[in-house]
Amino acid sequence: MSSSATFLLLTFSAVALIVVAKSDRTMPVEMEENELVSLLNSINKPAVTSFQTEHGDILDCIDINKQLAFDHPLLKNHTIQLRPRNIPKWTINNSSSKNGGSMPFRQDGISCPFGTVIVKRTTHEDLILSQRLKSTGSKYSTYVTSKDKNIYLTGFHFAMAEYGHKNYGAKVNLSIWEPKVSPTQFSSASMLIAGGSKEQFQSIRAGWIADGFIKTGCYNTLCPGFVQVSKRVPLGILLEPVSIYDGHQSEVGIVIYKDVITGNWWLFVHDEMVGYWPNSLFTKSGLGHGAGLVSYGGEVYSPVNEKSPGMGSGHFPAEGYTKAAYVNGFEVVCNYDSIFSEPSFPVMMFANTPKCYRVMPGRGQLRVWFDSLFYGGPGGCV
Template sequence: MISPKKLILPTFSALGLITVAKSDRTLSLEKDEKELVRSLTSINKLAIKSFQNQVHCFAFRQTEHGDILDCIDINKQLAFDHPLLKNHTIQFAVAEYRHQVFGAKVNFSIWEPEVSPTQFSSASMLIAQGSTEQFQSIRAGWIVYQWLNQNHSRLYTYWTADGFIKTGCYNILCPGFVQVSARIPFGILFGPVSVYDGPQYEVGIRIYKDGNTGDWWLVVYDENVGYWPNSLFTKAGLGHGASLVAYGGEVYSPVKEKSPSMGSAHFPSEGYLKAAYVTNFEVVEGSVATKPLFPVTLFSSTPNFWYNAIFFGGPGKCV
């Protein structure tokens, strides 16, 4: 049985994430630009066109949206350029077991806010551990960010093992994440998207720690997309579980630009069908075996829930 006291931190963190996102727009895109230059050499690999064994190959194909997916031998993907993963092997068998907080899941309503080339707007789940200097985190959700994926709402992740100092990146722009799914790549376009006062569409995302290997797995639409190997993290960080789970929205724009909208571009007070929301959020704590997912008990001084949902978003336009 999970005590309500233990769950106050994850729930308030979800609400705090929105606040932090609004105040975080003073940051510069210089960090992202440097990261892109640093990553170009690593990611400039020739695609291996091998279709003999589709289990071990990401097929070359063009999606209905025009995206080109090249085929790369699963054992030669960028993840294994990481020095800690030189002798790593692909792992498909997964058992869910971990003490402390070792997993979380959530459903996000999918929206497609308008952004300029220097802005982004996203909704994501964050799992984190560690002090400021040793902060380690994994984030996953949808994002509209032209620098990363052109326009439209797409699947993304971001991870770090040292507070964003030397490690971490979006998606697979640096060594680390091991992709195992040939159906759901990073950057896949979400569609259709939710309509204001109309149909609502969701994506379900789960991140959990394998009790045998310690790897952190990403699951999207009930499919194992891949994992961040436990060797990327320290025992003081995500190598020994997580202490923070947060859900919410985030936007970014340069200081002199008006901020983009978040979610549906409408305030949380408008509620279901009109505001963006997260729902079905669950966390995993304690020594439990198969699929140990339990509902989160919500605590808030200003509750605004729809079937255990948290609404977020707004029109932006702030400078």
């Protein structure tokens, strides 16, 4: 198994819709040098200033009005929303979460000037390796639910919870791990919000992913659709420190909710307004009028000729806190009022390959652990 790295993940998927999956950003695995240069010039917008991280990544500060999102045909005349019209109250960094104060992604001393946003510069390697990962099946465009036969997709394994009722957003805290994967595998933890039928299905997702490409980064950065507003938190950056087995635990707080005034779906990471998916990208039967599903937990992919990788910490959930991966602090917006609260209906948990990965409710004295789950496993399935 090769070494891996854990990145901040953001995806936007749809079926039968021209959103970010539009084919003009698709490329073959092998590309001529001039094609790579042309595509990179299209993706990487001119920088006002740049920073280099200790890991060698280049972070560019680009004009907020010239970001990649506006290459999308539905956003040509989009007016940027700098902040939500309504910001609901929630608590991610509070005492009920043991590690809520952890900020494993903020780059000390790096903040872009006024009128710009921060993005990770895409490289030749990013383009080629990201396409190879996608070719293995990591497209994040499949309707994933425990009630659907598609849960048994070849090579995919899940240990998740789902809230299958009307909602306008949700929040979770995800513990961060660094499972080892091969160059053709991935292992991730995320929260997905989705709506619509199989024919008109739309989803948005945020979390972290470990893959064998080391610098693949965030998949959505290679295609337009998400409008970045943050000057401090770029997508696709390395998350560290990661959690240690039987030691310190690190986590990332994710909030996705629908602005009741504009209809845009906003993403917060901890308390940072990162950006939003514009409402114009969604159909009425998809996410245009809210969602019908929230799912959260772990997912892995491996080709049929390889044993599947570890999920989360690589240990089964029965081992509990500090040893198994967890998700806690789950709350949902049940009504169009942007108030986060306990879910109105039960949350259903499922694992499609229980001999390799499992999921179970959290247990503990703190109230937050009664609304949580532990998940994961060592893998080894084919």
